Amino acid sequence: MKPMDFSTTTDRTRFRITVNTIAKGVFFLSTIFCLLVLSLLLYRVFSQGISWINIDFLTGKQSTQAERAGIFGAILGTLWLMVVVTPVTLFFGVGTAIYLELYARKGRFQSFIQTNIANLAGVPSIVYGILGMTVFVRALDLGNIILAGGLTMSLLILPIIIVASQEAIRAVPYQLSEASYGLGATKWQTVKRIILPAALPGILTGAILSLSRGIGETAPLVVIGIPALLIPFPNGIFDKFTVLPMQIYYWTLDSTLVAEYANLAAATIVVLLVLLVTLNVTAIMLRNKFQHRF
Template identity: 70%
Template sequence: MATHMTSKKIQNRMKRRVALNKGMSGIFLLATSFGVFILGVLFYQILTEGIPYINLEFLTGKLSTNPDRAGIMGAILGTLWLMAVVIPVTIILGVGTAIYNELYAKQGKLQSIIQTNISNLSGVPSIVYGILGMTIFANMLNLGSVVLAGGLTMSLLVLPIVIVSSQEALRAVPGYLSEASIGLGATKWQTIKNIILPAALPGILTGSILALSRAIGETAPLVVLGIPALLLPFPGGLFDRFTVLPMQIYYWTLDASLVGEYQFLASATIIVLLIMLFILNGTAIVIRNKFQRRY
């Protein structure tokens, strides 16, 4: 009799768990569908408003106070110059810090505090990095609102993300690979360079490219830094003043309250920015699939 009651309780418990699982799955599916629906509506609106304005003159022209003659070549070049600073600074410092923290630093209380702070920096609002960049690069180093100051500021923003993702990629490398390398007489650096880094490369590059995608789309740090969206000449070096696509979108969105046509220019610029983001994210997927190894 007791065995029968126990079996009945187990069956009831399993039914409740199955029902709860189905209910939660439905809630999650509903939440996901709602988010995808809203995103689809926004995407459709941007495409219908922006595509008619995308042409060669718009892509290669200079900024203008006349919406009919406005172009975004300066913003595109400014974005590329900005990334020319962000990419090497972020990858070199981020991957180097990850290698030191994961493979060289002695584990202890101090190392735990440093690791916790690095992880917490990933959640700091982006405008705080803008204030930091304005204080250090624009004012203390007297760089002003130039490409180098903007690139270093955006590097600070995404550096914690690259460090954390690189550390996770290094941890995912099986320990027996490095043990076998050291057992064959290789030094620690030779093991890192020839065994660990190649194995962790897909994860490192994927995390880095996704972090750089965030840097392309950020606006708040550049607003604080004083990056303009005025009639600037095309940037041609690290010490030239510049603007970027997100800044241009921001200012054209504000101007749309006065001149309605700026709303369509902002939508067209968003499409160009999305294409750049899709290219970066697609590159991350290709790199991950090409260098992925199974151990």
């Protein structure tokens, strides 16, 4: 029996430990760098915009005068946009995930659909804006109203919700569904009463995080021609509108001519960040609530 070469084994172990230490240091420095950049960005935004946030700013109309400008119309437009996006993406996204995971026959066609959905999740947002302009604005002649914008944003985040819902459904232990079938339940009863309640925390988390991304997107709305200035408050899904990211975009452009618009853009970013943080906290609370329940 050939004796073990302890010197070679020790050298390899030392080499792996060294590589691991170097990798750990690189990742740590990368994390510190990202946190520093984020802290600098947040400091700049809050220091420049927090003094401009008041009741008049939050409830006022848009104006060509920086001192009198408000974002209430953009806030309403953002909320109305979510009224369209949320039910469309949840219904089609969760429904597609259920079909692909529990009903579709495994094979090349199902694999082809899975691959394309994963690819669609990485398509640049401006491509969805072009698609929305072609289908909803021009072909269906909806114009740049809330319904057209909401359907366009739904196309953007739909693949993300489908993927997140599929992962949540896969995480449900198969023993639960097998026990349901053993007790005589049909497949739909098992899906409705066992699988969906167990997968609901993951589905809600993925949906709310996807909606958070949709709220912060600007490119698709720029492509379909959403206005930003001097429009009335929207009262329904067939009204013209603007949203907070669009307002930030146009005020940033105007800041090259009037310096006060940079402060308005910073204040609007603060409001948008508060809205996004609220959605993310809501996602965490809902996930924890349903995890404890099931």
